[in-house]
Amino acid sequence: MIRAVVVDVDDTLCLTEAASFDLENDVLTAMGRPPMSREVHLATWGETLLDAMPRRSPGVDLDRFAALFPEWNQRYIADGRLDVIPPENLATLDRLVLDGRAVMLLTSRTEPEVRHLLEPDHVLAGRVTGAYHQGNMRFRKPDPRAFDELLAETGLTPDQCVYVGDSPGDALAAGGAGIRFIACLQSGVRRLTDFDPRHVTAAVDTFPEILAVVDSFDHD
Numbered sequence: 001m002i003r004a005v006v007v008d009v010d011d012t013l014c015l016t017e018a019a020s021f022d023l024e025n026d027v028l029t030a031m032g033r034p035p036m037s038r039e040v041h042l043a044t045w046g047e048t049l050l051d052a053m054p055r056r057s058p059g060v061d062l063d064r065f066a067a068l069f070p071e072w073n074q075r076y077i078a079d080g081r082l083d084v085i086p087p088e089n090l091a092t093l094d095r096l097v098l099d100g101r102a103v104m105l106l107t108s109r110t111e112p113e114v115r116h117l118l119e120p121d122h123v124l125a126g127r128v129t130g131a132y133h134q135g136n137m138r139f140r141k142p143d144p145r146a147f148d149e150l151l152a153e154t155g156l157t158p159d160q161c162v163y164v165g166d167s168p169g170d171a172l173a174a175g176g177a178g179i180r181f182i183a184c185l186q187s188g189v190r191r192l193t194d195f196d197p198r199h200v201t202a203a204v205d206t207f208p209e210i211l212a213v214v215d216s217f218d219h220d
């Protein structure tokens with residue numbers, strides 16, 4: 001039986017690429033720098049923010065960007081422009097919990113970028129039992145060892161877990177760890193042909209479709 005459904009955040013649980021593009025350009029504008037193109041943002045989407053920014057804005061002062069970003073990030077969250085989880089996705093998490101499955105997050109975000117999702121008054125409270133991010137993981141996707149802490153702390157085995165994500169790096173990490181992977185293509189940023197088929201167990205067009213797929217894994 002699948003005991004844990006582990007979920008990526010960006011463009012999986014919530015659609016964030018377009019909002020992140022606007023957010024990062026607002027920070028660049030505040031620094032007096034020209035905005036990046038959508039093409040370069042899409043090409044580097046899935047990389048950690050500070051790793052990607054030198055390509056998104058060549059010559060950018062990373063320390064200044066990192067200092068300004070949290071305030072702008074909080075503005076977007078407060079204005080409901082970032083990390084909005086659709087009701088149907090919340091209902092999907094509820095169904096998973098009702099079926100006796102643990103729901104956890106595993107993301108390449110930093111701890112400050114994920115902290116608000118873990119507040120006791122957030123909609124994820126009571127639905128998500130654990131979260132793994134740069135603050136409590138030694139390795140990051142696409143390294144399969146990104147799952148080391150989750151497996152060690154929960155006592156789960158790879159065959160008891162499934163990972164839901166939107167990027168080839170997500171698939172590579174899960175596949176390398178021996179964890180089944182569901183590619184969620186809802187954002188439209190990537191197509192199934194972008195993934196190595198060896199690491200994709202199933203693909204869905206919308207997040208709620210994972211319910212039927214996870215159920216099917218119990219009968220493999």
